[in-house]
Amino acid sequence: MLRRVVLQTFRQGLAQSFFKRNAASLSESAVTQHPIETSEEAGAKSGSKQKNGDESGNTVVVAPPEFRFMYPEFLPDPTMERRNKLKEKLERMDMLQRRSIIEIPEFYTGSIMAVTVADSNSPNKFACFVGICIQRGGSGLQAWFILRNVVDRQGVEILYEMYCPLIQKIEVLRLERRLDESLLYLRDALPEYSTFPFEMEAERRLNNSVVPINPIKVKLRPRPWLERWERQNLQGVEDLNLPQRYYDRAKEVAKPWEKYDLMLQYRKTIPAEEQEKIYAEVHSQLQQQDLKRKIKRRRGPSSEQ
């Protein structure tokens, strides 16, 4: 999509080197690399499809690199014992089938979303919940996210499985990111940071090509806490103001060598070549679905007239 083309500002907030690494990741030994900016000039039709030509002249379609952030659940579970190519392929087919029926929008931890679920026990047969996404995980059809809100001074969290057939609608009211990948510390934060009105309306984005990063620093309630936040290197939390012995103990207990453990990193992720294969397989269908929904949205109000 054209709106996805400007990558640098999007990624800079999270990691400086994504763009350079993505440019390198798309190149294989026999394939020439087109820089990502030029795909915008190529036009709307081939806007996000990058066609790399190999020596024989056949074009190899490759998905844009940001797909792995927009659709992370398409990547399989990296645990080697559970890998099964056939199972993963069938799962991806089922995921695309579900996505053709319902729109599962792009969202990140820190986005505010509204989810409507079919509920036979509620008076109008639908149950709606609005909240901030504090965590997302799972791979394939088991992908989930947790929404948190404070209702009548009671914190409520609901885990939704993205591909559950009971889900009627997933709407992103505010699309933004935070400084951390997991906002579980909101459970120990002051309630105002987790409160969102149920009547909140979807906010229109000023800049479609960049997902803003909210640099808010959350204030935590006084101890006791659910987790030892001082040991977790949180960026989105204000200074914890703990006695020095807590930080000393955190240093004793820390595992600084894990940062350098290359094989640990390898076993936690899917290699870039595999990622490219997976997204090359699914991206054309995802784009078609997105395009159809856009056209429907534009025609919707005009057809009513």
Next chain:
Amino acid sequence: MNQADLSKLVSALRIAVKPKPRLFASPEGPAGRLRKLKATVTALVKYERIELNYPRAEEAQSYAERLISDAIRNGDCHKHTMEMADYWLDEKQLIHKLFKVLVPRYKEYNSSYTKLVLGPKTYPGYYAGTAILELKGNPFPALQPATQNYHYWLHNVLLGEAKREFRVAKAETNANLSEPVASKN
């Protein structure tokens, strides 16, 4: 179910990677394990062929492959890769060797960059024995002779004759099939 970590892009390793890492017991614990593997990887990059025990050789092979593949993918201007190279290579001139010698050597490779060959068992018993871990393209003479296939070896002679007989038989059957058709015409 776990979601794959997206923060880093890694190249696929072209060696067999086991699901669980080997835990090398050490008084320092996991930090000691990495310190010992660091020494092995440094020695491998420095000497390009080292002889050591098989378990450590296998672990160090995967770490060396990861280091080289990261260097090829990201180059030396990439901060994270340089940090990894600085950690894994104790002697700092080897960082220069990694980016200036090994990366150009292995850039076009479609196979693994290291080779692990089983070495002798110096004492009897059920244990893994020694291994020789080497970087491919090293200047030393080859450890194992290059595989050769000479036409005058007996099995090649017999196979050649068998292939010839098969081709002759097939040509005959084709001729038999086409003859009745030709005679009809």
